[in-house]
Amino acid sequence: MLTHLAAALGVLGLLTVMPGPDMAVVTRRALMAGPADALRTVGGIATGLLVWGALTAAGLAAVLAASPAAYLAVRLLGAGYLVFLGAQALWQNRHAAATDTATARDTNTDTATRRPSVGNPWRTGLISNVLNPKIAVFYTGLLPTLAPPPLPTAWAMTLLVLLHAALTLVWLGAYVLLLSKAGPLLRTPRVHRALGRTTGVALVGFGLVVVATSH
DSSP states (O other): OOHHHHHHHHHHHHHHHHHHHHHHHHHHHHHOOOHHHHHHHHHHHHHHHHHHHHHHTHHHHHHHHHHHHHHHHHHHHHHHHHHHHHHHHHHHHHHHHHHHHHHHOOOOOOOGGOOOOOOOHHHHHHHHHHTOOHHHIIEEEEEGGGGOOOOHHHHHHHHHHHHHHHHHHHHHHHHHHHHHTTHHHHHHHHHHHHHHHHHHHHHHHHHHHHHHHHO
């Protein structure tokens, strides 16, 4: 059992640390609203994994993964949400740049202290993950193969989903802390705007990739 569990942790760990929409969403939140909001976004992302775990246990995720129409609908919704977040980041980044130019002569306030309202962070993380159909495919296709044989299927799947959520919390939480440590550099207007543009483009790109790919 320990060997199977170690192998499962290795696979889940690799999937967790791979750059993807979750990291882009968290980066956007950290740049636009600070580390506290970014950590709440991480909590929403982890909650989204638990939601998919519950849907898998109920058999709904398998239906979604097996139904081209349902999969396409969720895929388009998820892609649209990522594109919306990316476009919002680009628009607000442009607005911040204009504000910096207008106020540079009169104040030393940087972009990090003029944070626009960007909605509820936990909800942002939750929606971005719940609308990710790839998780349904992963949980119904690959995750069962990682389950330790001695455990009943339901218990094994629950354990793996909890481990995946925990790894996500640790990894993205550490990433947010790393961003906060680099705060003085990231708060300089030029770097802040460059990262904002990069994150916005990345989110739009991830959305387009979701649209273009299938199972």
